[in-house]
Amino acid sequence: MCPEPEAALTAPHSLEYTYKRSLGPILSQFFTALRDRRMLAVRRSDGSVLMPPKEYDPDTGASLDGMIEISSEGVVRSWSWVSKPRRQQPLDHAFAYALIQLDGADTTFLHVVDAVEEGSMSTGMRVAARWKAETTGSMTDFVFVPVSSK
């Protein structure tokens, strides 16, 4: 029999692909507004409102540029509880990922609800943005909290 080989060495290994993307005129306005703690959406020709804004109409491909400010409060349309957050997730304690429709918008987007416990989450609940003390113009400048606990 061969002697047992020594155990293999192991080491932590981080692989990074961090990059910078250019935002273009529409998303630049959107992120600049986030830094000012304001929610900017875009209006389509049929009057419906896309949040977050898009540069082009998803149905017709027409350019969109009618930016409007909407509320930073809205409704949870769907959600999933994260009981054990991973290191790179936005909060270090349990939270919910939720599809949120802001008041004045016709679309939902995925964001974070900092709720105390899973039992305080429900579809249809009202949430409002809670802004960080320092904003930089990023989707992580805010999280949502249930309106009642604000």
Place this chain on the structure above:
Amino acid sequence: MSDRQMDGDKPSEHDEDVTLLRVPVSLDYDYSAGVSASRFLRGIEQGKLLGQRCPVDGRVYFPSRGSCPQHAVTFGDETVDLSDKGTIVTFSIVRVPSANIPLELPYIAVNVVLDGADTILMHVLDANPEDVHMGMRVQAVWKPREEWTTSTANILYFRAIDEPDADYDQYKEHI
């Protein structure tokens, strides 16, 4: 808007719009070196450069992956001690910074074939860019012994040595 929560209507204190977004993407692993690379790394912890010889054609692989990629045979436990001297096969003078390479620019990236090895090693040469050339004889410069770990970082860089250039025939297969 009545439902804005914290800002009131103060104007932005920033002059510039946000036009770029930094997007961090990273994956964290526990990397296992495997038996063969672990043997190589334990060697380098002792200041030894261990290669392995293919039993079919006798070529010496450094570092060894434990098997021959050409003949699909394993190398077993036998190792070959290699010199820390070698010959520059090719080089590139790097003038563009890279976030994860903390070297002063310009630096010289080199492919070195160590004496006794038949595969090349990529490393850095400490020299004036105008002096580097193919066939140049070089030697590893090591960290102080008390700082050696199971890491290839034990070799800081390569440096020219006072030996005549190697003949082109000795390293041409590596170009």
